[in-house]
Amino acid sequence: MEDPALLRRFHAWLQPVPSPQDTVRLAFFQDALIVLDTNVLLSLYEYTAESREEVLTALGQVSERLWMPYQVGLEFVRGRRSVLESRKRVLSDASKSVNAKLTAARNAIIEAKDTVRAQLQKYARVPADIDSLEQLVSEGAVNEHFAVYRDAFKAHLDMLKNGHDLTPVNVDTADPILPQVADLYGDRVGLQPDDQLLQQRLDEAVAFRFPNQIPPGFKDFGKDTPMKAAGDFLIWEEVIEQAALLPEGSRRVLFVSNDVKEDWYDVSHGKQRPWPALLDEIQRRAGAELRLETPPDFYAGVGEYLNADLADDTYAEIRRVSETFAPPALDDGTVVTARTAVKVAPLGGLPITAYRSAGLTSAAVRSTMESLYPADRLTQWWLIGVTAQLQRRETTEGEPRVDIAAAVRGSDAPAPDWKPGTVLPSGEWIHRESSWIAPWFFDLLGSAPQSDRGVLCALASEQAAENQRPTG
Template sequence: MKEIFKEFYINEDNLDFQRLDDKTIIVLDTNILLNLYVVSSNLQVQILETLEKVKSNLWMPYQVGYEFHKNRKNKKKQFENQKKKLIKDLSEKMYKVLDEEKSNFENQGFYKARDFLNENQNLFDNLKENITEFTKKLDGNFNQETTSDPITKLNELYKAKVNQIENNDYKSWVDLGKERYKDKIPPGYKDEGKDNNISYNGEMYPAKYGDFFLWKEILEYAKNNSLENVIFVTEDLKEDWFYETQGAKIGPRIELIKELLNVANAKLRIYRTETFMTQVNNLDEKNNMEMLKELRGLREIGFNDKEDVEDKNISIVSEANNKYNYLEFRIRGTFKRIVEIKNKLMNNGYNKVYLDELDNLSYKIINLEETLGVIVENYNEGNISTEIFIDKIDAYSLRLDHIKININSFEIL
């Protein structure tokens, strides 16, 4: 069976990344190169050092080079705008918490505390000044993490390794792409909705065929050079590249593996950034933790797209992250308040009914946090959209409000 269904056995063949020969090429998708502009300086160095180790196997399709140069200048600017928005949102949120907590003293009858705050408004103002100073220092810390432009190193790594194509290739590929997209043949059909164009030698071509153009370049280069292995590294996790089952990405689409075998008798492997770096550097899980944490953070805020993410999309993702962080802050504060009230009641000899009710509220908080954790995991894995995630956060915030109403009834005891 293995000889007939070769495409199902590719992953069983181990590839030694420390001994790659000239029959193997490594193709980085555009999103991998653009991420060099938004990762930390440490991770940028790690990635470039990894590429240096395998530079003899690097090869760049023209389509990747075009997309990279078209978007690289805006990528850093996009990240800077996101940073500024996050700092601004954090500052506003901290001010809001201070004002809300001051109002709570007034609304819940703690008049002496209210009078103290009013008489010592300068202390309250000092807290706000400290917040302003904190955000300035945070901004400075961000600036220290600013990465250098990797273009010089990339030009060195890819010298004489960029594919060249003709206008006639694009023209014939557009017609072929139309037929493939109509039949949902991977890759690229998930970009059907793109309505912009790309330019090549004075001719305009639909950008929605970008992934297919990239794939055609790989197929033809593998065939013309009698390659045995193609390693494609990407953060594009759409279904027209990866096979997915029960929410998990388990490898390249079988159609892609089979097509490369049929056209060039070469084996296809598709990796995400961390898998590729782990293989090349022979890293274990412990050494991988910081890298994984940062890469997951990039995925959460949507910085793995090949093209510019619109400001609207950045705002939505930022809103989702801010809502989640604020809800987590409120959950921790509410749970802490329950413990404080319970200790006070126990010291004052209140009966078990009150304590049991507080325990019940504690269980509700724990259940809320566990449920929230499941939703966050689904969101990070791409199983739910940002809009649905925001709706869930809003719903959980309302649940927390109801719990806090019950807690407030104990404040007067």
């Protein structure tokens, strides 16, 4: 007997939350069309050489079932360099931070020794004690001790650099990953939609689906252009189109992505599950079943069902990289600080909204605002916070408060690696003798053209003055 209409119509909404233990999961690994999201392919540039080789070998076992939407290919080809540039910045910033902290610690020990010596000279007047202290804590002895730590830390950071065999130059000259990915897919890459179809899909996304929060991709509403905002939806439309071409009776799609935002997953009941609306739509339009998996679960499934040989260290690396795309959700009352910014991705199109409201115009700064990588989140959150604080824009619903400063006014540096305002030219920075500037802000200025440098400096300086004003 056929199920009642209510149960048939809302079948997708009545299913239990999927898990790696589902009995239906095996079928997806055996015969489903496998679609890897752009972020899964770009993650290949973040793995160490050994892990990447194992991952590519594992993908080779499902190569004949891999299919790439045109939009994924476009985003992948265009996004490779930014991944490597982001990792290069992270390691460079870490090295600078370590050196600054060691230098500050070394200076603190010397200053502490001078304090004790002054007290000995004032009260004890025992030359032998002073000589003993000078020998124990001479600058040479302190430098020698700190050299041990410096060398050890440098060795670990160098190991990280050497463990990654790729640089941004590789992408421009002889990218070793691109041809391997191309071989995995062969001719199984979607065709470019014609302009009329593309315009139709963009209009549907921006005018209908996103305002009504119909998944996927509505969290990207407000990005710089409709094309960038609708990237997930364009991929989704291609997936449905391709699923409809599969043989009847075996229309299954396994979609793998690091994106676990609320425009792919329903978290309203405290459990994360793919939106039933997605399962319902692909069934209704293509007669296909859908399963969403993150890379850690997907590669574990390839190992379990297809006997792919992935080392424990490789699984751990896949998990670490995947977690950078899935930061913890913001709770009501959350304050984003310089310490927590890297762990929390900004909501929707907030970075681009802040970019526009600040009056910035360069492609270099815009690229940082659009970046998906944790290394750029501090800059993104600062611009979001400072434009709200200085009333350059209205805050949006659910937007957290940001407590990040690029510069401060005062006689003392907030941290040892902050630099005095005097390092910037007088025409570019005011209050040079009484201000301190965050090290990451110098990196931002270094990547910005002169026109945007002026805007950024003005924002940072005005924020520093605003923060100095007494409250209450």
